[in-house]
Each structure stands twice: as C-alpha cells, then as structure tokens.
Amino acid sequence: MKNKISLFTIAILLFSFIHPLNNLFSQNRTNAAAKLIFDSFIPGKDSILKVGVLFELEKDWHIYWRNPGDSGIPTSIEFILPNGLHSSGIQWPVPSIFNYDTEVNFGYENQVMLMSDIFIPSSYALGSIKITAKIEALLCKYICIPFDTILNTTIDLTSDKTLNDHASKLFEETEKLLPISNHNLIAKANYEIENLHLSIDNLNETQMKYDSFLFLPYENGLFSYTAEQKIVRDGNQITLIVEPAQFRTQKPDSLEGILVMKGNGSIQAYEIKVPISH
Amino acid sequence: MLKKLVIVFFVLFGYSCYSQTAKLNEAAPNFTLKDSFGKVHSLSDFEGKIVVLEWINYECPFVKKHYNSKNMQNLQTKYTKKDIVWLAICSSAKNKQGNFSNDEINERSKKHGAKFTAYLIDEDGKVGKMYGAKTTPHMYVINKEGKLVYAGGIDDTRSADIDDIETAKNFITAALEELLAGKPVSIQSSKPYGCSVKY
Known part of the structure; x- marks a missing residue:
C-alpha cells in the first residue's frame, strides 16, 4: 500500500511538471489579494461612507503610487455606484521608495489600504446599495504581472455599521499616513x-x-x-x-x-x- | 610597453564610446551590438537614415500588449517599407526576464511576425544605460542627421490593456510622419510606461 501511494505521488508530481497546464497554473498564480472594507456609518448622521481597498501583497512584490516613478503604472480604482452616489478619488498614503541601481519607483509593499469617500446626499433614499470597485494595478518584483480584479459587495445603509478593532485600526493607521494638506508651510x-x-x-x-x-x-x-x-x-x-x-x-x-x-x-x-x- | 599602451587606448576608447548620455537634439550616441543571428550592427552603419530604437522584453505585459495586438509589428512593417531602420534592443541581463538564447529570440520574433530590421542584444546594459532606457517598451527616434529627436513612450495611454491602443495617441507614428514630411518633430518627449528594464 505504502509503495502504491509513493508511486502515485511520484506520478502526480511528474505529471504536474511535464503537463502543459503547469505553465498556465504558474502564470495565473496570484501574488496579491484585494478586498473592500467600510468604515463605521450611522444612517441619517453621516453623509460620507468611507471605503478602503485593502491590498495584501506577497513578500517583495509591490504596486504603484499615483506617480509610479521610472517604470510601472499608477494603481487605479473605479467605483461603480447606484445613481445619486459618487466617490472621491483615491486618498494616497505616503508611498515607499524603491531605489534600484538605474531607477526609482514609488509604491506600496506588504499591505496597504487605498481609501476613498462615497458621498451620500441627504435626499438619497437609504437602502441596500451595490458597490463595485474595478481595480487595475501592476504588481512587480523582478517581473511584472497585471493585477486586475473586480470587487462587488452589497451594503445596507439603513442600520448602524460598526467596525471590529482590526478594521478600525486599519483606517486609523492609514489616516496617519495621508499627507497633510492644511498646514502653515x-x-x-x-x-x-x-x-x-x-x-x-x-x-x-x-x-x-x-x-x-x-x-x-x-x-x-x-x-x-x-x-x-x-x-x-x-x-x-x-x-x-x-x-x-x-x-x-x-x-x-x-x-x-x-x-x-x-x-x-x-x-x-x-x-x-x-x-x-x- | 607598446602592448600596454594599446590596451590602455582600447580600454579608454571603449569607455568613452559608452560613457556618453543621450540628449534630445544632439547627436545620438553611437553603439555596436550583435543581433540575434550573430551579425554586428553599429548605429553609424545607418547614417543618413531615420532610425527607431525600441527597447524590448518579450515577457513584459506592456510589450505583450503591443505585440499580441500586432500594433508594434504594423508600425515596423509600415515604416521599414519607407526605408526607416527599426532596431529592437534587449538590455535584459543574463538570468533576468527577457534574456533568451538567439534561437528562442528568433523563434519568438517569427511567431510574432516581427518586422524590425534587427533584434540587438545588449546583455551588459551599456547601450540601455547610455540612452537612459527605463522601461519596455521605451522608444527613441533618430533623424537623418543622426540627432535624437524623440525619447519616451510609444503612446499616451499608460496601460497593459490592448483595447486602449485604438484610442491612444501614438507618438512614434506622429514623429515619423513629421520627419517623412520634412517637418521637425513637435512632441519630442513623453514619459515612457511599462516594466523596468531588467539590467
């Protein structure tokens, strides 16, 4: 029985190395994940729903800031919202600087949340709304892979939304990394x-x-x-x-x-x- | 003694050949590279002709965008027929993405139906660094007088999406049409976009 399992395992391994689908699997390997996170919201009181796209990137991979530097492309997030709602642009946290021998890039590695505001007019009839985020990013290490994905979610705006500690901390920490625009400089x-x-x-x-x-x-x-x-x-x-x-x-x-x-x-x-x- | 002097001369000569920096509206720095068939080409061989330099890495998604759509090959076909020289240059170092054997380069080029004049191999990256090539693709146009008249992106739409090609403003078409009409190039630079050159 033991021999049979070993032979079967070897056969599977060999198949996975020589089968043409092996390449396909490795090319499609995901080195990043993205998800939507919403800040707390109180219906009737808040006119802004803060939304974050949380990127989690495998070690050594990065995505790009609004100005990517010498190569790469800016990360883009397009929100598709019900009529009557609109979103702000991305609120970009301070990027990391990737300094190579012949070029410099600006972007984010490990984990980053890119926040936007969804504006809800007082006249808007609150209910369940569908939010779609179309994400286009370039994921780079020593090679680059397009990271394009669509995130969909439905959120009920008729009841209070509270955050768990982890999500609350993510918003707080990201806010601290935003450049200050109101200053005396x-x-x-x-x-x-x-x-x-x-x-x-x-x-x-x-x-x-x-x-x-x-x-x-x-x-x-x-x-x-x-x-x-x-x-x-x-x-x-x-x-x-x-x-x-x-x-x-x-x-x-x-x-x-x-x-x-x-x-x-x-x-x-x-x-x-x-x-x-x- | 004479032998040592000769060596020093060639070292200094070699250094000076590749220590220049490309600048717009100045003479494009000369270089000598082997192509994927082993033939040697120098930029100076093409004196009196318009020359396009295209930095290439067949594995880069942005290069794939322009080759899988046939956009790059269509430009190569159109303009090499008009006696324009089109040199694709690969500066990927050994063991880095885009560095292939000559056989694989020729196989990939044939599969794509590439119509460049030559695919040049710049494995030590000297020519790429001399021209300040940052991305693939990164495009340069040299006029008949040998001056660099365009450096930058292939077009104005920074994406890896094939669908964007149709609506993008192609800077190479614009520059080459102006040169062929005897006019100066009106847009001489743009920010290139794409993967980093794998020096």
Whole structure:
C-alpha cells in the first residue's frame, strides 16, 4: 500500500511538471489579494461612507503610487455606484521608495489600504446599495504581472455599521499616513538654469529636526528620480535642488506633490502646490 | 610597453564610446551590438537614415500588449517599407526576464511576425544605460542627421490593456510622419510606461 501511494505521488508530481497546464497554473498564480472594507456609518448622521481597498501583497512584490516613478503604472480604482452616489478619488498614503541601481519607483509593499469617500446626499433614499470597485494595478518584483480584479459587495445603509478593532485600526493607521494638506508651510519654486529650486519656509523646530526631506511630484517626467535632491538648510527654511528628467522638453508653470520628512523612525508628509517662477 | 599602451587606448576608447548620455537634439550616441543571428550592427552603419530604437522584453505585459495586438509589428512593417531602420534592443541581463538564447529570440520574433530590421542584444546594459532606457517598451527616434529627436513612450495611454491602443495617441507614428514630411518633430518627449528594464 505504502509503495502504491509513493508511486502515485511520484506520478502526480511528474505529471504536474511535464503537463502543459503547469505553465498556465504558474502564470495565473496570484501574488496579491484585494478586498473592500467600510468604515463605521450611522444612517441619517453621516453623509460620507468611507471605503478602503485593502491590498495584501506577497513578500517583495509591490504596486504603484499615483506617480509610479521610472517604470510601472499608477494603481487605479473605479467605483461603480447606484445613481445619486459618487466617490472621491483615491486618498494616497505616503508611498515607499524603491531605489534600484538605474531607477526609482514609488509604491506600496506588504499591505496597504487605498481609501476613498462615497458621498451620500441627504435626499438619497437609504437602502441596500451595490458597490463595485474595478481595480487595475501592476504588481512587480523582478517581473511584472497585471493585477486586475473586480470587487462587488452589497451594503445596507439603513442600520448602524460598526467596525471590529482590526478594521478600525486599519483606517486609523492609514489616516496617519495621508499627507497633510492644511498646514502653515510656505513654498516657493523657481528654475536656476536647468535645476528646480523648491524652498519651504516656516518649518517649526520639530520639522527642522528631521534627517531627510524629499519632494515627490504628482506629475511624472519632471524630475530625475535617480539624482539626489540636494538640501540646503537655512534657519526655518530648507531648499531642495532637483535635477530635471533626462528628456524633459518643457519647464512646467506649477508644481504639485508631497514633501516627505523622515527621521528618528517617524515619517510625515505635507501636500505642496506652488507656482514656479521662471 | 607598446602592448600596454594599446590596451590602455582600447580600454579608454571603449569607455568613452559608452560613457556618453543621450540628449534630445544632439547627436545620438553611437553603439555596436550583435543581433540575434550573430551579425554586428553599429548605429553609424545607418547614417543618413531615420532610425527607431525600441527597447524590448518579450515577457513584459506592456510589450505583450503591443505585440499580441500586432500594433508594434504594423508600425515596423509600415515604416521599414519607407526605408526607416527599426532596431529592437534587449538590455535584459543574463538570468533576468527577457534574456533568451538567439534561437528562442528568433523563434519568438517569427511567431510574432516581427518586422524590425534587427533584434540587438545588449546583455551588459551599456547601450540601455547610455540612452537612459527605463522601461519596455521605451522608444527613441533618430533623424537623418543622426540627432535624437524623440525619447519616451510609444503612446499616451499608460496601460497593459490592448483595447486602449485604438484610442491612444501614438507618438512614434506622429514623429515619423513629421520627419517623412520634412517637418521637425513637435512632441519630442513623453514619459515612457511599462516594466523596468531588467539590467
């Protein structure tokens, strides 16, 4: 009996190695999963239903930020909602920076939640609603695989929704990673010959203590990401000197992105929108 | 002594050949590479002709998009018939995705019906780095005067979806049509999209 099992096991293993379907299985292997999570909601009181797409990625795989960097494509989530409801864009947490020899990418690894708001007008007749999220992402390690999926769920908006501790913590932690858009920082930008000089003034004592400052633009193709952003500190001001992208042909009139400050194990990001003087 | 000098000369000469950086509206840096049949090609062999450089990795989903749809082959066919030189360049290092034996390259190229002038092998990545190739595909156009006049994506729609090709603005078609009409290239750069080059 034991011999029969061994022979059967060997036969199965051999079949799985030589059968053409083996390739098909390995190509279709999923290295990521995505699911929809909803924040707490109180009918009649809340006009926004916060929804998160939670990505769980296998070790060493990543997906991309709104600006993917030198390669890749931005992760996209399109919500299909009942008439009368609409959603915000993705609220992007601060991305990780993947620095390779010849290129730099911005994105997320391990686990990330990309949040959006679904706006519910006061005139909307609450009931069960179907929510569909069409996700298009590129999943990369040393190779890339498209990760396209559609998530469907129905949620009853007539009763209170409360979250378990785990989901509640996910929303709290993701909120902390969102760039701060309401701040007192004063930004100025200008070109000096080819390099862009971005000055940030009015930094407080805590902010000046950060070890590193990096500006990540929303628009791709403006900067060289492999070139170091030089930092000049002066009082409560820092100036970042940024090299242009190798093949950029036009100098933009404005700049939008996030200023990422890192130090002592903490990270903080501020949204910056500034006209560029030529 | 003379032998040492000759060696130093060739080392420095070799270095200077590949230490240039490609820049728009400047002379496209020369290079010499073997193709998938073992034939040697230099960019300078094509002096006086319009040349397209296409960074390729047959396993990349974005390259698959343009080959499975025949979009890339249609461009290659159309423009090589108009005496334009089309060089596909693979900078995938040994044991990295997209690095194949010559036989496999030729088999895949035949299966796809590829119509490029040559498939060049840049296994050490020197030419790719000299041109700043970041993605597959990453496209470059060199005019008859030997100047680099376009660097960037094949089109303006950053996706791996074949259905997007029909509505995308193809920058290579636009650049080549302008050059063939004797006009300057109006869109000279765009952000390339795709997989990273597997240096």
